[in-house]
Amino acid sequence: MSRKVTTYQTVTRDRACLAVKVYNEGLYGCVKNPDLDKRAHDMFAEGLGSTLGKIERQVTFIGDDYGGVAGRPAALKLAPDIARDIFQNREEYDRISSGALPILSQVDDRTAIETLYRPFVKPLIDKNGRETSNWLVWAAKFWHHLNPPAFPIEDSRVDDFFLLSNDSASVEKYMKLGNRFKSFVLSHQDWLPYLRQADGGADGEVDGVPLCSDNKLWDKMIYGLGDLDRAGK
Numbered sequence: 001m002s003r004k005v006t007t008y009q010t011v012t013r014d015r016a017c018l019a020v021k022v023y024n025e026g027l028y029g030c031v032k033n034p035d036l037d038k039r040a041h042d043m044f045a046e047g048l049g050s051t052l053g054k055i056e057r058q059v060t061f062i063g064d065d066y067g068g069v070a071g072r073p074a075a076l077k078l079a080p081d082i083a084r085d086i087f088q089n090r091e092e093y094d095r096i097s098s099g100a101l102p103i104l105s106q107v108d109d110r111t112a113i114e115t116l117y118r119p120f121v122k123p124l125i126d127k128n129g130r131e132t133s134n135w136l137v138w139a140a141k142f143w144h145h146l147n148p149p150a151f152p153i154e155d156s157r158v159d160d161f162f163l164l165s166n167d168s169a170s171v172e173k174y175m176k177l178g179n180r181f182k183s184f185v186l187s188h189q190d191w192l193p194y195l196r197q198a199d200g201g202a203d204g205e206v207d208g209v210p211l212c213s214d215n216k217l218w219d220k221m222i223y224g225l226g227d228l229d230r231a232g233k
Contacts, residue, residue, distance in 0.1 A: 003229060003230065003232075004229060004232075005160045005161075005229050006161065006225045006228070006229055007160070007161055007162070007163055008161055008162055008163070008180065008184045009163075011161075011221075011225065013191050013194060015225065015228070016191060016194075016195060016221045016225070017194050017195060017197075017198035018198070018224070018228065019220070019221045019222070019223075019224030019225040019227070019228055020195055020198040020199050020217070020220045020221050020224055021198050021224070022224035022227050022228060023220040023221070023223050023224035023227070024199065024200070024202040024220070026223075026224070026227060028066075028067065031065075033220075033223075034202040034203050034204075036065065036066065037203050037211070037212065037216065038203055038204060038211065039061075039065070040061070040062075040065075040066060040145050041145075041203070041211050043057070043058055043061050043145070044058065044145040044146060047094065047098060047146065048086075048090065048093065048094045048097065048098070048146055051087075052083060052084065052087045055083040055086050055087050055090075056079055056080055056083035058083075058142070058145075059079045059082050059083045059086070059138075059142065060076065060079045060083075062138060062141045062142045062145065063075065063076050063079055063138050064076055066141055067137075067141070067155070068135070068137055068138030068139075068141045068142065069135070069137075069138055070137045070138070070155065070156070072124070072126070072132065074124060074126060075124050075132070075135065075138070077124075078122045078124060078135070081119075081122060082119045082120055082122060082138075083119075085118070085119035086119050092115065093115070093116065093119075096112050096115055096116060097116060097143055097146040097147055097150075097151075098146065098147055100112065100147050100150035100151065101150060102149035102150055103149065103150055103151070103152060103178055103181065103182050103185075103215070104149075104182055104185060104186060107175065107178040107179055107182055108150065108151075108178065110171060110175060113171050113174055113175065114171050116139065116143055117136070117139050117171055117174070119139075120134070120135040120136070120138055120139035120142075121133055121134055121135070122135065134168070134169035134170060135169070136154055136169035136170070136173065136174060137154055137155045137156075137169075140152070140153055140154035140155075140174060141153055141154075141155070144215070144216075144219075148213035148215050148216055149213060149214070149215060151215075152177065152178065152181045152215050152218070152219065153215075153216075153219045154173075154174060154177055156226075157222050157223050157225070157226035158177065158219070158222055160226065160229075161222045161225065161226075162177060162180045162181065162184075164176060164177060164180075181218075185214075185215075185218060192214065192217070195217050195218075195220075195221060196210075196217070199212060199217060199220065203216075
């Protein structure tokens with residue numbers, strides 16, 4: 001029997017709030033999810049790293065600690081090359097990523113996404129001869145932490161929620177995600193106070209401002225829905 005999946009077309013507000021709580025109670029490896037999010041915030045607190053070494057640490061953190069390589073740990077050996085490509089065009093990369101407008105006002109244009117994605121297009125052949133070249137999850141999680149309001153996270157749970165699981169990793173897929181994410185969030189703005197209440201400021205605050213951005217709050221919802229669906233709840 002196939003697993004029932006909650007999607008952007010079927011989710012209810014009560015289930016969404018429960019999902020946020022499930023996320024905050026969950027673990028990634030041995031680390032509580034909110035603690036991992038705090039570590040990510042600290043890693044990117046000053047934006048894109050100013051040195052090659054710092055960028056490589058950021059890329060590796062997203063790939064390894066934050067699940068960017070999506071169960072393919074061998075891909076971590078690509079981190080130095082990804083970081084080098086970013087660093088070689090650091091000024092442009094920083095300008096595009098930090099200057100992107102919040103997605104609710106404008107989905108990024110294709111040229112911008114192509115430029116940001118290019119360093120993450122690196123071939124990896126595993127022991128079974130399977131080749132993977134497009135590391136969209138890794139890239140999208142990296143962009144998200146550079147500019148949370150502009151870039152939603154993409155991963156398998158997001159794909160399930162937005163019915164994108166059959167789309168291959170590509171710029172086109174991320175553009176489609178951006179449009180579906182924007183449409184869904186704009187039509188569910190009245191849910192935000194309830195989701196915030198369910199979240200309870202689990203990530204902490206800085207000067208009274210929650211570390212958890214609205215886009216990350218929606219991601220918590222989607223991730224928690226995946227846990228609920230997998231548990232058959």
